Amino acid sequence: MAMIPRALQGVIEAFGQLPGVGPRTAERYAYYLLRSDPSKAVNVAETLGRLHKSVAYCPKTFALMESGQKLSPLYTNPKRDKKLVAVVADPFDIVALEKTNVFRGTYHVLGGLVSPIEGIGPENLRISELIKRIDDDRVKELILATNASVEGESTALLITQAVENKRLKVTRLARGLPVGVDLEYADQITLTKALEGRQRW
Amino acid sequence: MAMIPRALQGVIEAFGQLPGVGPRTAERYAYYLLRSDPSKAVNVAETLGRLHKSVAYCPKTFALMESGQKLSPLYTNPKRDKKLVAVVADPFDIVALEKTNVFRGTYHVLGGLVSPIEGIGPENLRISELIKRIDDDRVKELILATNASVEGESTALLITQAVENKRLKVTRLARGLPVGVDLEYADQITLTKALEGRQRW
Structure with a gap:
């Protein structure tokens, strides 16, 4: 698209590679960074540049x-x-x-x-x-x-x-009712596991 | 969190600044890039580094x-x-x-x-x-x-x-029925605007 500067298009495409990020979301991220202080984009860039070198x-x-x-x-x-x-x-x-x-x-x-x-x-x-x-x-x-x-x-x-x-x-790991969840909202499989794994009280 | 390397934590925090990105999503993005080929993170970093300089x-x-x-x-x-x-x-x-x-x-x-x-x-x-x-x-x-x-x-x-x-x-810009949308699914305000803005056929 000629009306989107190449560098911005590049950022949109780069964000678009992230899992679950569609073109609209990628645009929103890119445009957000473009409107923000340049230090924000530079900070993201620098942390990403270090990522693979610093993590093992x-x-x-x-x-x-x-x-x-x-x-x-x-x-x-x-x-x-x-x-x-x-x-x-x-x-x-x-x-x-x-x-x-x-x-x-x-x-x-x-x-x-x-x-x-x-x-x-x-x-x-x-x-x-x-x-x-x-x-x-x-x-x-x-x-x-x-x-x-x-x-x-x-x-x-x-x-x-x-x-x-x-x-x-x-x-x-034990399967059963998540703490704080009402029994009536638990799905059948979870409840079955909770019954099977019941413990003496 | 001591078990997350600093550089990865930095990337998670950087992504967390994007609009609508919570800690879990930021983690997912960061970890995705960490697992991918390093060139991908470097590419995102480079495009972001150029963003403000190249766009006016x-x-x-x-x-x-x-x-x-x-x-x-x-x-x-x-x-x-x-x-x-x-x-x-x-x-x-x-x-x-x-x-x-x-x-x-x-x-x-x-x-x-x-x-x-x-x-x-x-x-x-x-x-x-x-x-x-x-x-x-x-x-x-x-x-x-x-x-x-x-x-x-x-x-x-x-x-x-x-x-x-x-x-x-x-x-x-005209308000009215979006093309391809059934009349019965249009909200009242849109339908009111569509009536008000009706055109000779």
Whole structure:
């Protein structure tokens, strides 16, 4: 479009690559930055320019870490129990679990979930690295902390099968009523899981 | 949060400044770029870094233009009728009108709409510049092409009053049924406007 300057068009196209961002939203972001003080766009540019250089993946847990570090503090911290490993799909799942302040084990980031639609198979997940860790660190319990979705369940099943011949406990995050949600609004599957997983009071 | 590297946190905060982007969405954007090829983040960074340097506002129409240009081609193009001016709120409204391929006049970008809630008063819009253009270019018709919203209507009214003593025709984009929409789904106000503005067939 000739009436949109090339640089602005470039920003619109760049934003349009972000997940879930359509042309209208990309336009809104770009135009917002154009109207704002130039320092704002420059700040976004600079942080983005540093992103890949400054962030690294821990070679043990595959959690995110500063690029200067050799291993994630989530792994090296002596207060962490290396024999207890929570298996998660993405690095941000770690943030959610850490916020609970009750987990004292370490993590293993799979890097996704099995999804035939998105073309993600077992070979795309860090399962062999997990198996190696189980042996190296003599892991006693694996907590499968994947989503309660079809992909999350399939991935959990896959890992359960992959560690079948290991001597360790495999657990799964409890399914049930979310705290603060009325029973009448819970869906049938959640309620079924809540019933199945009922505990002595 | 200690488990999120600083550079990633910086990108999340930068995206969080964009309109309508909450912390979860900002995280999703940032993590998407982190997982993608580094060239993608660098590309976004570079386009953003160029944005303000490469884009300028035409001093006559306030349309966007390349920073090397003195005036927007929308104004200087001899095929454009300078005596017919469409008054719009934002530069992107020009894109929408240009797509119709039927408008041969020029534009005047107000830079927003009157909005007491957002603290935008008449003094924040480019109304005096419009008055000057009306005199300089001997404008014959002003098409008020603002939104059919409260702010759009107030701004249109404001401009009508501001040019009261000028000898020119002031028109407003027609309100009525959007093409392709069933009459039964049209809201009352739109239908009222469609009735009022009915035309001989």
